[in-house]
Amino acid sequence: MDFPETRKIIHLDMDAFYASVEQRDNPVLRGKPVAVGGSRARGVVAAASYEARQFGVRSAMPSTTALRKCPGLIFVKPRFEVYKEVSRQIRSIFAEYTPLIEPLSLDEAYLDVTENLKGIASATRIAEQIRAEILQKTQLTASAGISYNKFLAKLASDYRKPNGQFVIKPSQGPEFVAELAVGQFHGIGPATAARLNSLGIFTGLDLRQQTEPFLRQHFGKAGSHYYRIARAQDNRPVVPDRLRKSIGSETTFEQDLLTPEELRAGLQPCLESIWGHCQRTGLRGRTITLKVKYVDFQQITRSRTLFGLLTSQEAFEQLAQELLTTLLPTPKGIRLLGASISNLETPDDTVGKQLALLL
Template identity: 90%
Template sequence: MDFPETRKIIHLDMDAFYASVEQRDNPVLRGKPVAVGGSRARGVVAAASYEARQFGVRSAMPSSTALRKCPALVFVKPRFEVYKEVSRQIRGIFAEYTPLIEPLSLDEAYLDVTTNLKNIASATRIAELIRAEIWQKTQLTASAGISYNKFLAKLASDYRKPNGQFVIKPSQGLEFVAELAVGQFHGIGPATAARLNSLGIFTGLDLRQQSETFLRQHFGKAGSHYYHIARAQDNRPVVPDRLRKSIGSETTFEQDLQTPEDVRAGLQPCLAAVWAHCQRTGLRGRTVTLKVKYADFQQITRSRTLVGLLPGPDALAQVAHELLLGLLPLTKGVRLLGVSLSSLETPDDMIGRQLALFL
């Protein structure tokens, strides 16, 4: 495939990466519903095999919920050093084709192959070759999306999962986006999709019919992003070695929370989602931020920065709950809760920085 005078972007996404590595290395697990994570009462699913997903098991789900959905679920402790090593293998394959690699996590990345090291004109062919080489070297499958910008490439990679690929050509972008439900757009979560729906915006075509001014009035700066992606426009370049500035999750509740106990319980899905992302990416952080929006739409945030990286989910929960204590007793209902983690780095980065002090 050739995109004249435009970029050729591939989004590569490993299929159920952690769980697939475990099934590869332990034949007993093959064909069984597998969850990587803790089976404890407060455990969280970091990844689920496709067999487990058929029962509704998903990453960031509390382990107790996952077991209710799938009583036969097999829990496996994560082996992050193994996943990192496999990720390095896969990154090495990418580097044979292009230096423009933007990793999003251990198991997915954007590649700009507009010009590439093998002088292959077809981005589709490059994706096929990369996926074949990944299978040959790791016995793991990957899915790929190919398009002329990052937004569409990401959408396309979900379209033929697992172990497939899909192309959205420049002539197809507008039509492809128009037919999607807004909840299928990467970056639009359930709460935002519900707000869009309440405004009568259900599809990409509905979104395209709104003015940028209208969308900014309702969604702030994000409204401009929605305006452009509804038109299949995304000018973000592929940035090698990109590091996220923060990891966050928030929940808007159907009914306002009125008691401290309800608020503490409402925080749990956010905490689970943030730590699940930490597990997937290998990132850790030092700054925890709690976001609260009240029933009258007043919004406040409270943050705390620690000396070292947060070691685990219990430490994250402890800091978030301590921040919450400063907001009690409640004087009005709580409409939204959010938790984010920033000052991000990997443990390897921190160790290297500490060692540098002694050199």
């Protein structure tokens, strides 16, 4: 098989990031099941430590469910400013090696190290050095996946978690994918895996044996994606931050979200991240956009534009949550939530203009 691209891609993912920060900063929490989030009746888990995950506790799970699964669970209020500061530390380490950094969230990113700033030929060695430097500077562990495309690098980073790394070479990619259960594919959730199983598709090899028209017939546009990844194909480049036309954040969830409580809680960290960037840069925007990707990869957006700049975090969060409410009740599971602010300006650019009014 020919491999036209010889890129070296690393997917870096912090281990149980929010919970690990809390355990780092409070020794009493170390080795104990910890959930970042609210413990109240309508609270939701934002993140869970590995000790909590052993009981089946996961992000976006209602707190009452988490407590039933793990009666000794310790809830800690999130400290997003602390997480953002640690994330900045981590990204500064990435920048020592390559300018081609594509952040996915506060705790994970793709790096293209095909040509890197330190002239190191081995992507495996670069990943080792980055993980060691993260541990030294933050006392936190990271896992890494190394491969020739983003899809495989993401799969590889999950393979040796926590605090490990795994390499999938070009000669190994198709065989590696063939042996996986379809439910292990990044981007295929439980509901989609069940639909594939009902069609007699249980492994990557089974998926590879299907035609693209057959997969599109059953899964729409996502069928083409499944056709490619079954062949270990992914030509997406690593896209670094450019001059911003918008400020956005999104999260792909390990389990599909269904309830209003799960969705509101799942969106909140994105809103916190976006407004934190607004505060640091002084930028404000006029347009709020909500992005939703369903379990079948159907993607929709909802937007609202203001006459004037959005000037407070409270107003931003309220409007974003109102956009989310327009999509409730959800007809199917949601695997990704995101938001953005666009039409950016600084407040100095709009002196004398009206305060934000809805169109």
